[in-house]
Amino acid sequence: MQLVEPFSPPVQEPAHLRVARWRREVPLYRELYQAVPGRADLAAKDWFRLPFITRHEMGLNFPHNFLRDGVELSTLLDRAEVELEHTSGTSGERQPLLLGVGWWGEQESRALQLNRFVAAELEKNPSARRAVLASPSCGGGLCNQGQTTARERTDESVLLLSTSRQPWLWSEAEWDRIVSEILEWKPLFLDADPVYATALARHCLRRGVRFPSLRFVLSSYEFVSGFHRAAVTRALGVPVFNLYGATETGHLLMEDANGFLRASAETAWLEIVQPDASGIGELVVTTMTNEYMPLIRYRIGDLAVRSRMKSDMAWELHGRVRDCLVRPDGTRVTTRQVDECLTSATGILHYQCVQDTSGAARIRYIPDDAETNPMGLADALGELQRLVGSPHPVLAWPAEMLLGEASGKFRLTRRALD
16 A cells, blocks of 8 residues: 555665654654654664653544644545554553554564465465454454344455354354354364364364364464463364464564464564563564554563574563562562463363462363363462462362453453452
8 A cells, every 4th residue: 555645654764764753753752752862863772762652652642643743534534544443452441543454464464474384375375264263343344243144244255253252151052153154164264362262172072073174273362371272273173373463563473383483573673671580571562564653662561581593583472461470579470481380281271360469379260071170280280389489279170161351351360459
């Protein structure tokens, strides 16, 4: 898509000059950075003087905080240059976003190219169909909230499967409907929230169903547990790849065929700030491709660690900052660290670990039909108790269902007062 003035960036503009231009042109950054010293082209030493932004700054006087002087949102919408979308609302109120038309597909394609297996499958099937199984929403011309038909939930190569939240409460008839739609649609891949995909996996194992057209599953929307990955792989018989990002940033990390998360420098600059002794810190994102709503040093709210693999950089996700448990000395225990303790056990599909005000942790889990008495759970709970440093044993008991948040997403770990 060609952008009209004043949004047209110079051809082959270096990334550091692009960010410096946004600093001059975008009202939010002109105001935020007016007291920040440094060169106009943002030398490396100047970069770390720039303040972070959060959803709070994104929402201040929106959309005028991002629109250049003399540009009206109504004009951009009339010209079909932008789409007005919203974040999921997981971290609070939903935030409106300005996204260029076609932007989402472009950055998603770039992310998928980081996985050779996925890229090869898509190259062989350029018109590949996907089925989406996640919390229902409306946007981009599709809506799957409430009573809708498959035709109403279909747009070109995309079929939205879910019509409500809380998949652990769905009836067998509802799951049969979803299975029937997948079989009829014949998607190349499933684009799924890992919890919703795990609930589907349980149903498929009960019914003895496989989907012959499926070649892989993209696990997105929230943190994928080792339990989720194992259940989906066993039930559907295809590889599961983690695709990480956010509506406001696009897809930032893609799991490759070797199990490493990779980033595209063309999509965003990624930083780790305030790392702990293990190198785990908060992920900070500077987007490179959304000219209408560029985000500079955006604290996305997730934890990650990076490491060098030969000549490349690999990343490891650790879950949301707000979902961390806390040791007696005040240091954090991440969702990934809890999950690595627990997934040494078997016989669990999904769980939630809650830490109370005394520091004790308790777990409710949905058992795997194939093994209703988890093996190795006692050892895993002992390891988790040592990890959180609590004098209290970690208690765990099975549950028929676990409810998600109002947004439809699930938190594997949290503190009782949060």
